[in-house]
Amino acid sequence: MDLNLKKYLNEPVEAAPLAVFRIMFGLMMFLSIVRFWSYGWIGKLYIDPEFFFSYYGFEWVRPLGVYTYLLFAVCGLSAILVALGYKYRWAIGIFFLSFTYIELMDKTTYLNHYYFISALSFLMFFLPANAYFSLDALRNKNARYQHVSAWTINSIKLLLAIVYFYAGLAKLNSDWMLEALPLKIWLPAKFSIPLLGNWVHQEWLAYAFSWGGAVYDLAIPFLLFYRRTRIVAFALVIFFHVVTRILFPIGMFPYIMIVSALIFFDASLHKWILSILSRLLKIGKEHFNNGKIWSHSPILSTKLTKGILILFFGFQLLFPFRNTLYPGELFWTEEGYRFSWRVMLMEKSGYAQFKVVDGETGRWFYVDNTDFLTPFQEKQMAFQPDFILEYAHHLKQHYEKEGFRDIEIYVESQVALNGRLSKPFIDPKVDLTKQMDSFKHKSWILPFTDDIKGI
Amino acid sequence: MRHFLGLVIVLVVLWGCSSDNGTTMSDDVDPGPPAQGFERRPMLVNWADNIIIPGYEAFTDELNKLQSAFDDFKQDSNEANLVAFRTAWLDAYLVWQRVDMFEIGPAENVGLRLNINIYPVDFAKVEEHVASGDYDLTLSSNRDTKGFPALDYLINGLGDSDADIVSKYNELASKDNYIAYVEAVLADMQQLSSTVLSDWKEGYRDTFVNNDGSSSTASVDRFVNDYIFYFEKFLRAGKMGIPLGVFSGTPIPENVEAYHKGDVSKQLFLEGLEAVQDFFNGRHFASSTIGEGLASYLDTLNALKEGEDLNRIINDQFDAARESVNGLGTFRTEIEDNTPPTTMLQAYDEVQRAVPLLKVDMVSAMSISIDFVDADGD
Numbered sequence: 075m076d077l078n079l080k081k082y083l084n085e086p087v088e089a090a091p092l093a094v095f096r097i098m099f100g101l102m103m104f105l106s107i108v109r110f111w112s113y114g115w116i117g118k119l120y121i122d123p124e125f126f127f128s129y130y131g132f133e134w135v136r137p138l139g140v141y142t143y144l145l146f147a148v149c150g151l152s153a154i155l156v157a158l159g160y161k162y163r164w165a166i167g168i169f170f171l172s173f174t175y176i177e178l179m180d181k182t183t184y185l186n187h188y189y190f191i192s193a194l195s196f197l198m199f200f201l202p203a204n205a206y207f208s209l210d211a212l213r214n215k216n217a218r219y220q221h222v223s224a225w226t227i228n229s230i231k232l233l234l235a236i237v238y239f240y241a242g243l244a245k246l247n248s249d250w251m252l253e254a255l256p257l258k259i260w261l262p263a264k265f266s267i268p269l270l271g272n273w274v275h276q277e278w279l280a281y282a283f284s285w286g287g288a289v290y291d292l293a294i295p296f297l298l299f300y301r302r303t304r305i306v307a308f309a310l311v312i313f314f315h316v317v318t319r320i321l322f323p324i325g326m327f328p329y330i331m332i333v334s335a336l337i338f339f340d341a342s343l344h345k346w347i348l349s350i351l352s353r354l355l356k357i358g359k360e361h362f363n364n365g366k367i368w369s370h371s372p373i374l375s376t377k378l379t380k381g382i383l384i385l386f387f388g389f390q391l392l393f394p395f396r397n398t399l400y401p402g403e404l405f406w407t408e409e410g411y412r413f414s415w416r417v418m419l420m421e422k423s424g425y426a427q428f429k430v431v432d433g434e435t436g437r438w439f440y441v442d443n444t445d446f447l448t449p450f451q452e453k454q455m456a457f458q459p460d461f462i463l464e465y466a467h468h469l470k471q472h473y474e475k476e477g478f479r480d481i482e483i484y485v486e487s488q489v490a491l492n493g494r495l496s497k498p499f500i501d502p503k504v505d506l507t508k509q510m511d512s513f514k515h516k517s518w519i520l521p522f523t524d525d526i527k528g529i
Numbered sequence: 530m531r532h533f534l535g536l537v538i539v540l541v542v543l544w545g546c547s548s549d550n551g552t553t554m555s556d557d558v559d560p561g562p563p564a565q566g567f568e569r570r571p572m573l574v575n576w577a578d579n580i581i582i583p584g585y586e587a588f589t590d591e592l593n594k595l596q597s598a599f600d601d602f603k604q605d606s607n608e609a610n611l612v613a614f615r616t617a618w619l620d621a622y623l624v625w626q627r628v629d630m631f632e633i634g635p636a637e638n639v640g641l642r643l644n645i646n647i648y649p650v651d652f653a654k655v656e657e658h659v660a661s662g663d664y665d666l667t668l669s670s671n672r673d674t675k676g677f678p679a680l681d682y683l684i685n686g687l688g689d690s691d692a693d694i695v696s697k698y699n700e701l702a703s704k705d706n707y708i709a710y711v712e713a714v715l716a717d718m719q720q721l722s723s724t725v726l727s728d729w730k731e732g733y734r735d736t737f738v739n740n741d742g743s744s745s746t747a748s749v750d751r752f753v754n755d756y757i758f759y760f761e762k763f764l765r766a767g768k769m770g771i772p773l774g775v776f777s778g779t780p781i782p783e784n785v786e787a788y789h790k791g792d793v794s795k796q797l798f799l800e801g802l803e804a805v806q807d808f809f810n811g812r813h814f815a816s817s818t819i820g821e822g823l824a825s826y827l828d829t830l831n832a833l834k835e836g837e838d839l840n841r842i843i844n845d846q847f848d849a850a851r852e853s854v855n856g857l858g859t860f861r862t863e864i865e866d867n868t869p870p871t872t873m874l875q876a877y878d879e880v881q882r883a884v885p886l887l888k889v890d891m892v893s894a895m896s897i898s899i900d901f902v903d904a905d906g907d
Binding site for chain 1 (some may be wrong): 566567569648742743744747766770775830837886888890892905
């Protein structure tokens, strides 16, 4: 066992897989930024709205007005530098910071995929991904290594494995497995998709996709680990992500995952990829094949790196289970739902009407949410308690400025979850201005009237 | 173990391929009740051919009748002709409630609702226009000086009695100007509505019906959004909520629809509610025939999902709302005579209860996203 572990950590292995991963990752990220920009989403999501939903503790992270474009430019540029492996450690550091800043600006846009990118780029900061086939290595002979320690590649595999496996665990609930929900709701609306469109009304398809998805997520890390099943596993990765891409609007993510899965392959594949690249770019790959072995980062001490990465993976393994510390149904309260690889598990939507009461005069009125929120923000707000609370506090501030005193704010809300009839969501008798956000359980969420079994 | 794993993989891959080229799978899996997919196209055809286009036809007819009633009044501006003109105005206004919700395509292009029924009317500005004879009704700044609300003022609001009103149309100093203004308002309404009707008939009908997919820009997705938007903003808020003061804290009775007539705003609301419910059920225009609609769509989905009978729940809520509003006096007296207007607020709540049913339950069942947001999902 001890020997095995050492093998996975310290054995020198070819650096080529890491180099290919770096190049692909940088290019994918650059494309993502360009795509995001070209769709006009920067303006639409980060400049047009007048209010932004903050993560607890990150209220200071706000969009930068017109400079938000600059932020995206920095992020995109650093992604290119990552791909080139030019001043890699700076580039990946700046990429991590700028990307994460962007994601923290408004939690309306939260996606597990974005969190995955943040986590991965954080990890990559500690990896010698520029040791091989990079501008850094080309320019500086001393920074050139043909081999790296195995842990640098295995840590990426581990992170990918956690993402898949935890996403699979999250699917082991009665709605997903026994009712084929929410796929049973989503699939029939996809009738206009070629080929598959003819079967989307069939109940068995929803079950097949639900069970197939769960088995896929749980098994794929292992199938990719084993050399014998790797090729088939990779075919499955492509099949799975292409199907999800056809069915759902999930942007670049499927491609990122397909490309990332290449890291599981032997170095020979990556060397072959790099030799094609070097022929195209007319770079002699042999420059890099110096037989040298990278030992540790010249900037951070080995001990510090080790400590940080143990903490990082400890966090990744434990944090997704924090929902067990809260009472109530996770899908309903969403306490501990985010940052846990719970992907596509719910068809949830809501309606929230806020009542503002002037405590002095007793005068009351309803708020027109469109005065404050974009349609996207309103949609996300209506079924997530922390959004509802934050918005209520924003309303209080707004109406205080307008001269109202002793403001009380109540919400009448209905939420529908996975095809169940909509039910009251937040206690309408609770004055939200008196409630503060925290990591504690929000007692003013009304109980869920059904039972969803599972993780 | 490895062989077993390999076998599983081969099977899964085989399944992956077979599902692309045949229905072989259905033999291996309990097929259950034959779940039939809902075809969106017949629903769109029903909407276009049996509800929307006949609705616009009826509306332009009513406007023609309104025009001839006005022509009579113009010939001889007496009280009897004023009463007939007023009746024609109300008839047209009621049919308007039937087509108001179809603000998509041609109607959206010309901004039909904004041009035909922005209230309250700015009657001071109307008087300025009448006095000066210098106005351009196509300007967006003049939207609150035309359409049904302007006619409301010109037919009902110029004096306390019919005799007073008629006298305005007979006084030498003002009569030509008033007649010319009414003429211009009617011409504007007719021109806009006939454009919308002909656009539907010549081209847009096919565009609408052929866009029968399920993307967020498909006809069903877009129209359902418009439909719910109408219910929430114009029926619920415009006709009841805003005059009741639920968004401002103080009642604003002068914001009821047809304020100058005073006693028809409830009738107009009920017609609008009826139109919303009939559309939901796919009922043909001015007929008892029921075609494909949101109700039958929900029934089909429900058969698949074994969920709640949303069709019945939504219809029940519409009925409850109608009953509640029916029990009220005219909106204007309810608001003006009661502080706070408790019974009307209760009726408003009953109307309000339909909003989450449509906006949350119905669209969620149909997997239609509200206010299409073109951002990525998880």
